[in-house]
Amino acid sequence: MKILLMGHPNVGKSVFFNRLTGAKVMESNYPGTTVDFTKGWMRLEGEDVELIDVPGAFSLEPKDRAEEVAVKMLEENRDSVVVCVLDASKVERGLYLALEIIERGYPVVVALNMWDVAEDKNIKIEVEKLERILGVPVVPTTAISGEGFKELVSKIKEAAPVKIEKIIESASGVRVATSAGEGGGGESAAVSG
Amino acid sequence: MQVKEEVVKVPLSVDERWDLIEKISKQTVEFGARKHTLKDAIAELTVKPLTGIPVAIAVIYGFWAFFCEFAGTLFTDGFMVRLFDEHWLPWLQSVFPGKETWLYFIFVGDPAADNCFEAFGMLTSGLFVIFGVVLWAVLAFYLIFAILEDVGYLPRLAVLVDTVLHKIGLHGYAIVPTFLSLGCNVPGVTATRPLETRKQRFMMMTLLAIFVPCGAQIGIMQDLVPEMMGWIFLTLAIGYLGFGFVLNKIVPGKSPEIIMDVPPYQMPTLKNIMSKLWIRTSGFLLVAVPFVLLGCLIVGLMYLTGAMDWLAAVFGPLLTVWFGVPSETVAPLIAGFLRKDLAVGMLGGLMEQGIMTTFQVFTSVILLCIYFPCLATFALMIKEENWKEILGSLASLVAMVFVYGGLIHLVGIMLGVA
Numbered sequence: 309m310k311i312l313l314m315g316h317p318n319v320g321k322s323v324f325f326n327r328l329t330g331a332k333v334m335e336s337n338y339p340g341t342t343v344d345f346t347k348g349w350m351r352l353e354g355e356d357v358e359l360i361d362v363p364g365a366f367s368l369e370p371k372d373r374a375e376e377v378a379v380k381m382l383e384e385n386r387d388s389v390v391v392c393v394l395d396a397s398k399v400e401r402g403l404y405l406a407l408e409i410i411e412r413g414y415p416v417v418v419a420l421n422m423w424d425v426a427e428d429k430n431i432k433i434e435v436e437k438l439e440r441i442l443g444v445p446v447v448p449t450t451a452i453s454g455e456g457f458k459e460l461v462s463k464i465k466e467a468a469p470v471k472i473e474k475i476i477e478s479a480s481g482v483r484v485a486t487s488a489g490e491g492g493g494g495e496s497a498a499v500s501g
Numbered sequence: 502m503q504v505k506e507e508v509v510k511v512p513l514s515v516d517e518r519w520d521l522i523e524k525i526s527k528q529t530v531e532f533g534a535r536k537h538t539l540k541d542a543i544a545e546l547t548v549k550p551l552t553g554i555p556v557a558i559a560v561i562y563g564f565w566a567f568f569c570e571f572a573g574t575l576f577t578d579g580f581m582v583r584l585f586d587e588h589w590l591p592w593l594q595s596v597f598p599g600k601e602t603w604l605y606f607i608f609v610g611d612p613a614a615d616n617c618f619e620a621f622g623m624l625t626s627g628l629f630v631i632f633g634v635v636l637w638a639v640l641a642f643y644l645i646f647a648i649l650e651d652v653g654y655l656p657r658l659a660v661l662v663d664t665v666l667h668k669i670g671l672h673g674y675a676i677v678p679t680f681l682s683l684g685c686n687v688p689g690v691t692a693t694r695p696l697e698t699r700k701q702r703f704m705m706m707t708l709l710a711i712f713v714p715c716g717a718q719i720g721i722m723q724d725l726v727p728e729m730m731g732w733i734f735l736t737l738a739i740g741y742l743g744f745g746f747v748l749n750k751i752v753p754g755k756s757p758e759i760i761m762d763v764p765p766y767q768m769p770t771l772k773n774i775m776s777k778l779w780i781r782t783s784g785f786l787l788v789a790v791p792f793v794l795l796g797c798l799i800v801g802l803m804y805l806t807g808a809m810d811w812l813a814a815v816f817g818p819l820l821t822v823w824f825g826v827p828s829e830t831v832a833p834l835i836a837g838f839l840r841k842d843l844a845v846g847m848l849g850g851l852m853e854q855g856i857m858t859t860f861q862v863f864t865s866v867i868l869l870c871i872y873f874p875c876l877a878t879f880a881l882m883i884k885e886e887n888w889k890e891i892l893g894s895l896a897s898l899v900a901m902v903f904v905y906g907g908l909i910h911l912v913g914i915m916l917g918v919a
Binding site: 340400404408411425 | 511512513518519521522523524525526528529530531532533534535536538540647650651652653655656674677691692694695696697702761762764765766767770773776777779780
C-alpha cells in the first residue's frame, strides 16, 4: 500500500508530507512550490508505508507539466490510498478533484485543511454530514500547527473505494442506477413510495 | 415520498460533477457574514497599485539594504576579508613548498599576490569566493526569500507586475521563477513547470538563463563593484523586458492567461524558515564547492599549458573590437561556464592588476551574466526542453550576447567612456 497526497496547488500538501514523514521538502506560501513528486516513509499502525507528495493539480485533465506529473503518479500507483487535501475555505473547488479521484476507484480520505482560514472567513462545514454523503472519511486539519493529524492518520485504513452513484444518491435523496444497470434503469422513471 | 431513478455514466461529465458538488455543498457548507479582518486590510494594501507599488519598492529596498549590510559589510568586509587576506593567504604562501612549481601555482596561485582575488589559486581565490563572499550572500538572500515566500507576498507581487509582464507575453506568475532565479537559476528553471504552454516555458527559461543573475553572482558583484549595482540591474532589466518583447513576437505558439491563486497571508514559522535555509544553503555548498574548485583547477591548468594565452590571442580581437574588453577576460569567461561567482571573482583579480577601465569592468560583468547559463542550469535546461528548444535557447543566447554586448560597447563609445 502507498499513500498519495493530492490536492490543488498551495493547499498544504508539502506541509502534510513533512509532518507525516519527518522529511524536509520545500514548503512555501505560493502555488507551484512542488513541481515534482517526492517520496518518503511514514509509520502507519506499526508498519512503514510509502507516502508520495504529488504536485498540485486542479483536475485530472492536465494543463501543465506539474499536473502531468500528478496524473502520472496516480495512474502508476493503482494500489494507493489518496489523501485528498482540500482548502477548507474553498471546498467546492477541491471537491471537484476529490470526486474525480473517487470516480477512478481510489480509496480516498478527505483532509479539510486550512481549517483555521475557513474559520477566519466564517465558513462553517458540517463535517459529519459531508462524510455521510461522500462515504469517505473527512477530517478537518490545520497542517501548519498540526491539528487533526492524529485523526487523519487513524482514518487512512478506513478508506475504501466508493461508487459515485452512491454519492449522487445520498446527495440528492434519489436512487440511481448505473448505465451497466442494476434494476433495469429507465430514463428517469418516477416511482412513488 | 418521491424517489427518482436516474442513469449515471462513470466518469461524470464536467457539468454533472459540478451539479453534484453544488448539491453537496448546499447541504454541508454555510458561508457566514465575512468580517473584514486586519489580514484582509493588509492584503488589499499590498495589491492595489496606489499603495502596492510603494510597498513593493519598500520591500525590495529593505531586502537589498539587509543583503548589503549583512553579507557585504558585516561578514565579508568585517570578518572574511581580514581572515583571508591577512592570515590565510600569507600563511599559505609561507608554508606551501616550492614557489616555482606548478602545484604551488594551482593551489596557491601568484606568490606575489597580497589579496585573495588576485591570487587565483584553488585554496586562495577558490575558497575565498565560496566562504569569504558568496556563502554569506546566499544565506542573506535565502533568509529573506524564505520569509517572503512563507508570508505569501510573492503572488501579490505577481498581481502588481502582471500588466507590465503582459506587454512581453508573460504573466505576473513569471515573477515566481524570476525571483527564485535571483537565488539560484536551477530552482528558477524548475519553477517554470506551472506555465501552461511550451512557448511560455521556453521564453521564461531563456530569459532566466540570460538575464537573471543568481545570488552567488550578485553577492560577489556587490563585493567587487558595489557602486555599479544599480546600472547592472538596470541594464539586465532592460534586456529582460526588451528581449522578452522580441521573443514573444518571433516564437510561435500561444501565451494564454494564467490564473493564479492569491493565498492568504500567513505568519511564517521559524521551523520552516530554518528548514528551508538549511535545504538551500547545503544545496548551494554541495554544488558550489566542487565546481568552484574544479573551475580554479581548469583555469590554472590552462594558464600553465599556455592554452589560456592561445585562447586570449584567438578571441582577443573579437573581445577588444566588438565588446571593448581586454583579451585577458577570456579566463573569467572560461570559468563562467562552470560557476558565475568564480568568474566574477577572477574579474576581480584582473581589476586588482589595473588593466581594466571602469567601463570595461561594467561590460565584462554584464557579459558574464548573459553569455551562458552556468553548467548546472544548462544541464537542467537540457532535461526540461526538447532539442529544438535547446537550440533555440542557445541561438537566442548567442544572438543576445553579440547584439546586447555590442550595443553596450556602442553606448560606451558614444558617451566617451569606452
